[in-house]
Amino acid sequence: xxxxxxxxxxxxxxxxxxxxxxxxxxxxxxxxxxxxxxxxxxxxxxxxxxxxxxxxxxxxxxxxxxxxxxxxxxxxxxxxxxxxxxxxxxxxxxxxxxxxxxxxxxxxxxxxxxxxxxxxxxxxxxxxxxxxxxxxxxxxxxxxxxxxxxxxxxxxxxxxxxxxxxxxxxxxx
Numbered sequence: 001x002x003x004x005x006x007x008x009x010x011x012x013x014x015x016x017x018x019x020x021x022x023x024x025x026x027x028x029x030x031x032x033x034x035x036x037x038x039x040x041x042x043x044x045x046x047x048x049x050x051x052x053x054x055x056x057x058x059x060x061x062x063x064x065x066x067x068x069x070x071x072x073x074x075x076x077x078x079x080x081x082x083x084x085x086x087x088x089x090x091x092x093x094x095x096x097x098x099x100x101x102x103x104x105x106x107x108x109x110x111x112x113x114x115x116x117x118x119x120x121x122x123x124x125x126x127x128x129x130x131x132x133x134x135x136x137x138x139x140x141x142x143x144x145x146x147x148x149x150x151x152x153x154x155x156x157x158x159x160x161x162x163x164x165x166x167x168x169x170x171x172x173x
Contacts, residue, residue: 006085009074013086014093018066023090025060025067030087032059042080049075056080095149100130103147106138119145127152 013022032038041047041055053075057063074080095101105111105119116133123131127150138144142157 002082002085005079006082006089009079009082009086010089010093013070013090014097018064021064022067022070023087023094025063026083026087026090028060029056030084033084039081052080092149098130100132101127101147101149103131103133103145103149103152104136105133106136106142106144106146108138108141110137111135123147 013019013026016022042052047055053068053072056071056075057068060067074083103123105116111119116135120131120133123133123145127147129150131147133145140157141159142155144153144155146153
């Protein structure tokens with residue numbers, strides 16, 4: 001249900017002329033949701049809605065009246081906890097609109113910038129889209145590329161390769 005509500009807010013923001021302004025402010029606000037104390041304040045029944053609005057606005061430098069009204073609407077409907085979900089939905093919709101997708105490369109060691117750039121170029125050609133990859137460290141020996149927006153995932157592990165080679169050799173004998 002919350003996902004549907006976040007999509008509704010995101011759709012309304014996407015149609016605005018000042019979309020980038022809203023989007024950038026929401027990204028800033030979403031980063032505050034990583035702090036447990038911040039979430040506790042927003043979830044507290046003792047903190048009035050006006051104070052919650054003041055808190056959110058205090059995190060931003062440049063706020064328009066329309067953005068203030070948007071935040072007031074979100075808070076009045078007790079949906080301030082949906083701001084990260086709204087931001088995530090906006091990111092996904094913006095990526096679709098710009099034909100840009102973000103993915104992750106999981107490997108045991110950090111990949112070099114050249115390796116990541118090479119993978120981005122090859123995947124961009126394959127999917128006819130702009131692909132951006134983040135390198136993440138994993139604890140297993142496999143290499144995995146995941147593009148959630150495109151529903152694409154590929155993994156390669158030495159263990160699987162060895163098992164298939166052994167299987168092939170046994171069949172050949």
